[in-house]
Structures are given as C-alpha cells and as structure tokens.
Amino acid sequence: MSIVFLPGFLCDERVWHHQVKALSREMNTEVLDLRHCLDLEGMIQKVVNASWSQFHLVGFSMGGYVAQVFATKHPERLQSLSIIASSGSKLSETDLKGRQRMESILKNAKYRGISPKEMARYIHPKHLENREITDLIVAMSAENTSEMYLNQMRATLHRHEHFAELEALDFPILIVGAKDDRVVTPEEIQSLVKGIPRAEHHMIAECGHYIPLEKPVELTGLLHDFLTRNQKSG
Template sequence: MRATANGIEICYEVFGEPGGRPVVLIMGLGAQMISWPEEFIGLLVESGHRVVRFDNRDVGLSTHFTPADGDAPAPSYLLDDMADDTAGLMDVLGWESAHVVGASMGGMIAQALAIRHPARVRTLTSIMSTPGPRVGRATEEAMAALTAPAPQDRDGAIARALENARVIGSPGYEMDVERITRLAGEAYDRAFDPAGTARQFIAIRRSADRTEGLRGLSVPALVIHGEDDPLVTLEGGTATADAIPGAKLLTFPGMGHDLPRPLWPVIAEAITELTGRV
C-alpha cells in the first residue's frame, strides 16, 4: 500500500486485526521494510497488536531524493524529517498515537518522533541505537564494512550482505545464511539505490544529538542492545537508557547489530510487556 504523508510517498504494510494495540516498526540505514521479519511481526500480532512496517524515504518503494543532475547525494533532510514522515503515516492510518519501535537508524527516528511529537508515542522501544553520532561509535572494521563501495549487481549485493553479516552480525548466534541471501535478493529486486543509503547516512551525521530531548520525555521506554554490537556499540544503548527517565535497558550477550532469530520471541515478549502497561 502507498500513502502520501509529509509531502512524500510512503510504501507500507499493515498486519493484525483492527482494534489491536497499534505498533509502528521503523527500520534502519538502507534497510527496507521487508527487513522486519514477518515471523517476528506475527509474534506481535498474536500478542494483540496491529503492526505497520514501511519503507523510509530513500529506500524501497518510498520516495527517493535523487538529485535532478545525478550528482553527489547531498540530502535536504534530517532525522527529524523522517520522524515527521512517520507521524504523517500515522495520520493516514488514523492512529492518533502508537507504540513506536525502531532499530538502528530507526531507533534514532523513533527517538526524534517521541521528542517532536510526544503525544503521538504511547511507548518507545529503541533497539541497537544511540542518542547521537558521538556515542556508541562503530569499530574500524564495522565502519569499513558500512562505507565500502556499493556492489554493482544482484550477486554482488547478496555477497555484500553476507559479508556485512559476518562483520556486524551476532557472534553468539549461527548466521542465517538462507534468510540473509533471500532478503538481500528481494531487496535488490524491489529497489537498489546505494545513493539513497548514502543520503540517509549523511542525514544521521547532520542531525543534532537527542540526549537533552530524551531527558524531557515522560513515555514508558525500553532500550534493547547487543553486548557485542560493533556498529553501534553498547555505549549507544546505555546512553539512550540513561537519558530517558525510567527507561528499561535489556542487553543480550552474543547479539551484534542484527536481530537473531532465537531472540525474536524474547524481544517480542519484552515489547508486549511494555505496550501492555499503557
């Protein structure tokens, strides 16, 4: 489905029955909405939620901000604008407020949404994220993987996804080669735009630190982080939890910068416990 919100087109998908507790899932840098596993979403639906996932601007089937002249990918937007995209999508869905869950850059967007539109956020779950670019900085190897030259074709995109998973994935869990391969192929077929990912990365770098804004929140919050995350190190999660009054910090040994399948039930249960409090 498509919606016009905040001046752009947003591709989205809704799961669950009307009347369920509304949950907005926001994905990370360069990741399309299909990166949210349907099995994980199913766990949330079974727990009484109505869930929406969507493509952020500049990825997937949502609006891409390609310069007219095709030159450098300098963006005209910040994470705040992406938070406003999310609020706009909620308007289209008729959701005055929702439980907001963001992973990586999606966690940054979720934080910005709670700061800019506090009445729209019932609960906030920030996963493997950080309140600002100076906290939880990536290891050299992880940053090299993130900034490597873009692959040139479908096979290259799949190979890159597998290599990145080896570098930034969860060392305590077996790598799901089949899922990573399938997902990378589907993402390439839907929309392959490395320049869009670069624009999102620039938007992260240009956005202000959110620590002070988080300190002013009064929303129930859950912060989830891998203890072995090399891309946004654990410091990013602890700083987020320290900034939000009353936030719960949940960390997992062996978890890197991904969502290992064995943790899906645990994470879904933690989110459900949080949403059930409101």
C-alpha cells in the same frame, strides 16, 4: 493498541516479520518504508502520516534514531517509544570518514548489497551459518540503489543527542541492545541508558546488531511485555 515499526538502514518490512506476525494477533501494526525518503525530514513526515493519531513507536538501528527525533518533535502522538540497537549518539570521526568514503565510491558505482565481510561485523558469529538470516539481510540490502543508500546515510549523518529531551517527556521508553553488537556497542547503549535514566532497558546475549532477526522470539517477548504493561486506548 497500535504500533508503528521503523526499519533500519537498508532494511524493509521483512526485518520486523517475526514481531509483526506475533504482535498483530492482539494489536494493530504498521511498518513504514523509509528507503525512498530523501532526507531526515522526509522520514519524520512518513511517521507523521502514520495511520493512527496515537501509537507506540518502535525503531531499529537507523529507525531508532528517526524514532527519537520524531518523539521530540511530536510527543503528543506517542504512547511509548522503543529503541532497538540504536544509540542516538553523534557518529565518531572514524564512522564519519567511513561513510564519506562510501559516498565517494557510490557516486560512480552501483551498490550491490552487504558483502560477506560486512556480514561478519553485523551479526553474531553463531548466526553466520544461518542462511535464513544472512540471505534475508543480503536480499534487503541489495534492493537498495546507490541513491537510496546515500539518501539514508545522509539523513542520519549529522546526529544530535536528544537524551535530555526524551528524559523530560512522559511516555514510557524501552531500550534494547545486544551484548555482542559491533555496530552499536554495549558502551553506546549504556550511554543512552545513562542519558535517559527513566527508560527500561535490556541487553540480549549472543546477539549482534540485527536483534529482530537474530533473537526474534526474545525481542518479541520484551516488546509484548512492555507494550501490554503500557497499554492505552487508541
């Protein structure tokens, strides 16, 4: 069994550390770096170039949206699709304006990583004192240049919902959200679930947006169970 992991916005392979370490004991794993892609097409091509002809695709946040787009374009490559903390819905006007403001700022400034104020939005309050989590998130984000930030942001700025297309495809789909996620809210996850009613779905308690880091054991368990139940050769 082969699994391809897609990190989220401003993330790299470290966001999947626990999942890769655990699942690679039984499965082939690969984490793709999307940070240097110039646009959505480049991100999709990165997945096209994955090591195996068929694989299970797992995407977190931005990577979850990229995974949905890839699945509709290249369904023959997938044995399953797992969408983690990602809705696939169009951005709200508030989110669009916020991203446009950030674009204006970064045209003349250097991006320096996630701030403490932003951190409080991204993770559950009980995890704010966990330096292992917060230091990693800051370190990953700070390694992105302003150009990398803007390319990733623009790549998924104008989103299209692919719910009906995904519902019509025949590979298994897993949706995982967090009950306290303020970035991709439970309501947005519920819209995704309603749009793809055949998908298996789970909501994780006492967790913010960074599910792979905040609830690594629980997420790994859900993935392991889903993947082994849907295992095929290849």
